[in-house]
Amino acid sequence: MNFANFAMRRKMKKNQSKRPLTFFFLCLFVAIFFNGSFLFPDESKNRPGGYLFMIGGGHRPRSLMEKFVSLASRTGPPRVIILTMASSVPEETGPALVKEFKELGVEKVDYYHFSREEALKPETSSFLEGATGIFFSGGDQSRLTAAILDTPFHEKLLDLYYQGAVIGGTSAGAAVMSEIMITGEEKRKVEEGQEWTTIEIENIITSRGLGFIKEAIVDQHFLRRRRQNRLFSLILENPGLIGLGIDESTAVLARPDGKLEILGESQVMIIDARQALVIKDEKGKLGGLNIKLHLLLAGSTFDLKTGKVATTLKPGVK
Amino acid sequence: MNFANFAMRRKMKKNQSKRPLTFFFLCLFVAIFFNGSFLFPDESKNRPGGYLFMIGGGHRPRSLMEKFVSLASRTGPPRVIILTMASSVPEETGPALVKEFKELGVEKVDYYHFSREEALKPETSSFLEGATGIFFSGGDQSRLTAAILDTPFHEKLLDLYYQGAVIGGTSAGAAVMSEIMITGEEKRKVEEGQEWTTIEIENIITSRGLGFIKEAIVDQHFLRRRRQNRLFSLILENPGLIGLGIDESTAVLARPDGKLEILGESQVMIIDARQALVIKDEKGKLGGLNIKLHLLLAGSTFDLKTGKVATTLKPGVK
Numbered sequence: 167m168n169f170a171n172f173a174m175r176r177k178m179k180k181n182q183s184k185r186p187l188t189f190f191f192l193c194l195f196v197a198i199f200f201n202g203s204f205l206f207p208d209e210s211k212n213r214p215g216g217y218l219f220m221i222g223g224g225h226r227p228r229s230l231m232e233k234f235v236s237l238a239s240r241t242g243p244p245r246v247i248i249l250t251m252a253s254s255v256p257e258e259t260g261p262a263l264v265k266e267f268k269e270l271g272v273e274k275v276d277y278y279h280f281s282r283e284e285a286l287k288p289e290t291s292s293f294l295e296g297a298t299g300i301f302f303s304g305g306d307q308s309r310l311t312a313a314i315l316d317t318p319f320h321e322k323l324l325d326l327y328y329q330g331a332v333i334g335g336t337s338a339g340a341a342v343m344s345e346i347m348i349t350g351e352e353k354r355k356v357e358e359g360q361e362w363t364t365i366e367i368e369n370i371i372t373s374r375g376l377g378f379i380k381e382a383i384v385d386q387h388f389l390r391r392r393r394q395n396r397l398f399s400l401i402l403e404n405p406g407l408i409g410l411g412i413d414e415s416t417a418v419l420a421r422p423d424g425k426l427e428i429l430g431e432s433q434v435m436i437i438d439a440r441q442a443l444v445i446k447d448e449k450g451k452l453g454g455l456n457i458k459l460h461l462l463l464a465g466s467t468f469d470l471k472t473g474k475v476a477t478t479l480k481p482g483v484k
Numbered sequence: 485m486n487f488a489n490f491a492m493r494r495k496m497k498k499n500q501s502k503r504p505l506t507f508f509f510l511c512l513f514v515a516i517f518f519n520g521s522f523l524f525p526d527e528s529k530n531r532p533g534g535y536l537f538m539i540g541g542g543h544r545p546r547s548l549m550e551k552f553v554s555l556a557s558r559t560g561p562p563r564v565i566i567l568t569m570a571s572s573v574p575e576e577t578g579p580a581l582v583k584e585f586k587e588l589g590v591e592k593v594d595y596y597h598f599s600r601e602e603a604l605k606p607e608t609s610s611f612l613e614g615a616t617g618i619f620f621s622g623g624d625q626s627r628l629t630a631a632i633l634d635t636p637f638h639e640k641l642l643d644l645y646y647q648g649a650v651i652g653g654t655s656a657g658a659a660v661m662s663e664i665m666i667t668g669e670e671k672r673k674v675e676e677g678q679e680w681t682t683i684e685i686e687n688i689i690t691s692r693g694l695g696f697i698k699e700a701i702v703d704q705h706f707l708r709r710r711r712q713n714r715l716f717s718l719i720l721e722n723p724g725l726i727g728l729g730i731d732e733s734t735a736v737l738a739r740p741d742g743k744l745e746i747l748g749e750s751q752v753m754i755i756d757a758r759q760a761l762v763i764k765d766e767k768g769k770l771g772g773l774n775i776k777l778h779l780l781l782a783g784s785t786f787d788l789k790t791g792k793v794a795t796t797l798k799p800g801v802k
Contacts, residue, residue, distance in 0.1 A: 453797070455784070455794075461772045463769055464765065477763055477773060480763075481761050483720065483721060
C-alpha cells in the first residue's frame with residue numbers, strides 16, 4: 167500500500183462518518199416532499215377505488231341488482247347512468263333498464279345513447295357529473311367501443327371508477343370491461359350453431375375493450391352458450407391473463423381489494439394458466455399442462471394477484 | 485413393580501429372542517408358497533397387459549389406425565374383431581370398418597353383430613379366439629352395453645385385455661370403456677341444440693359401461709360438440725375419477741404402465757378434481773375450487789395414478 171492510497175482510504179472513512187446525518191436529512195426531505203410514495207409506493211393508490219359489476223347476461227335476479235344499487239349508494243343517494251350504445255334497440259332497452267332501477271328505489275336514473283361524435287365533445291362528459299353507478303346494456307360490445315373507446319367520455323368513466331363509482335354491465339356490457347375484448351366473431355368459416363368448436367391460435371377475434379380490468383378477459387353467457395373453447399383459446403394465447411367465464415344470471419364483482427367476488431344464481435369459470443405450460447402443434451391447435459381451473463358459485467372469491475380461492479359454502483355435494 | 489409383572493416381562497423377552505428365527509421360516513414359507521405376492525403384492529400383476537385405444541369419433545387419421553394395428557401386431561400377424569352392436573346400420577358400418585383395416589394390411593379381420601341372447605351363449609366367445617385387437621364401432625353406446633354387459637362374452641373381452649390385446653373404439657365405442665358410462669341423455673327437459681348448458685348435480689344420465697378403465701369417465705366428440713358442461717358435472721359428482729374429454733380425430737391410449745398417451749390431430753381435455761374442493765349450492769349447481777386441467781396434444785402423456793403430465797412439444801405458442 168502506498169501513501170496516496172492510504173490517504174484516500176482515510177478520506178473515505180471521514181466521509182462515511184457523515185453519512186448517517188445525510189441519510190436522515192434525505193429521508194426527511196423525501197417524507198415531506200414525496201409523502202414517501204417515491205421510495206415506498208403505496209399499491210392501493212394505483213388501484214381503483216370503485217367496483218366492477220360484470221353480469222353474464224340473461225335474467226337478472228333482483229338480489230343481484232340490489233347489490234349494484236347498494237354499491238352505488240355508498241356515499242349517499244345513488245345516481246345511475248345507463249349507456250345503451252351496445253343495443254340495436256336503445257328506445258326499448260333504455261326505458262326498460264330505467265324502469266328496473268326505479269323499481270329498485272333509484273330516483274336519479276337516466277339512459278344515454280349517443281354517437282362517437284358526441285362522445286368526443288368534452289361537454290358530453292357532463293352527463294356523468296355526480297354519477298355513482300354506470301350500467302352498460304347488452305347488445306353488441308363492438309358498437310359500444312366504437313362509440314366511446316379513447317374519447318374524453320371514456321376517460322371520464324375511468325376516472326369515476328378510480329374515484330369510487332360502480333361500473334356495471336350485462337352480456338355485451340360485461341364483455342367490454344376487459345382490455346382484450348371478445349367481439350363474438352371467429353376467423354374460421356363456421357355454419358350456424360357450429361361456433362367455437364376448436365381451441366386454436368389466431369382464430370378468436372378480439373379488439374380493444376374499455377380496459378376497466380387489465381388482468382382478465384371477460385366472457386359471458388358462458389355455460390349456457392358453452393363458450394369454453396373460445397375462452398381457452400384466448401387464455402392459452404395470453405396465459406398471463408385470467409379467463410373469466412360468467413354464466414347467465416351471475417355476476418363477478420371486482421372489488422377495490424383486488425378480489426373477485428361471485429354473486430347470483432349460476433357459476434363463473436375461472437381459467438388460470440399463469441403457471442401452466444402452454445403448447446401448440448404444427449397446425450396451431452393449443453394445449454396447456456397444469457392449468458388451474460375454478461368453478462365458483464355465489465359466496466366464493468378469487469384473488470386476482472395470488473390466484474387464491476375461497477368459498478363460504480361447505481365442501482361436498484351430498 | 486411387583487414380582488408377577490417382572491416374571492411376565494422376562495417371559496416376553498424370552499419369546500422375543502426366538503422371533504428372528506420364526507420370522508425367517510415364515511418368510512421362507514411365504515416366498516416359496518406365495519411367490520411373495522401376499523406380503524409384497526406386485527401391482528403390475530393386477531394391471532391389464534393390453535392397451536385401450538379410445539378415439540373421440542369423427543374422421544380417423546390413417547396414422548392413428550396404423551398405431552392400433554401395430555399394437556395388435558405385437559405377437560405376430562394381427563387378428564382384429566369388429567363389434568358393431570352400437571350401430572343402427574351394422575350392414576354399412578361393419579363392412580366399412582373391415583375395409584379400413586384391410587387397407588391397413590390386416591388380413592384377418594371380421595365384424596360381428598349379435599344380440600344379448602347370443603352373447604350369453606358360451607360358444608359365442610369362440611369368435612374371440614386368437615383375437616389381438618377388438619374394435620367397437622360408433623353409434624349408441626347403450627345398444628352395445630345392452631348386448632354384452634355382464635355376459636360371458638364381456639368376460640372374455642376383459643380377459644383378452646388383461647392378457648395383452650388392444651381394445652379400441654370410436655365415439656360410442658370409446659364411451660363404453662369406462663365404468664360410469666355417459667349415455668348421451670340428461671334429465672332436464674331441453675330443446676334441440678340446447679343440450680348440456682348447465683353444471684349441476686343429478687342431471688347427466690349414466691349407466692354402467694364395460695369397465696375397461698376404472699379410474700376415468702370417457703367423453704368423446706368433446707371440443708367439436710362442446711361437451712365440457714356434462715363432463716364437469718359428472719367429475720364434480722365423482723371427484724375421485726378423471727374426466728377424459730376426447731375430441732374428434734384424436735385418441736387416448738391407455739398403456740399397461742398406467743399412463744395415458746395422446747394420439748391424433750386434436751386435443752384431449754383432462755379434468756382432475758381429485759385434490760379439488762367440491763361445492764354445491766342449494767339448487768344443485770356444482771362448483772369446484774382448485775381443479776387441475778390439462779389440454780393435451782399428441783405426444784403428451786398423463787399418469788393416471790400420480791396425475792403428472794409430460795409433453796414432447798416445446799413450450800410456447802409463437
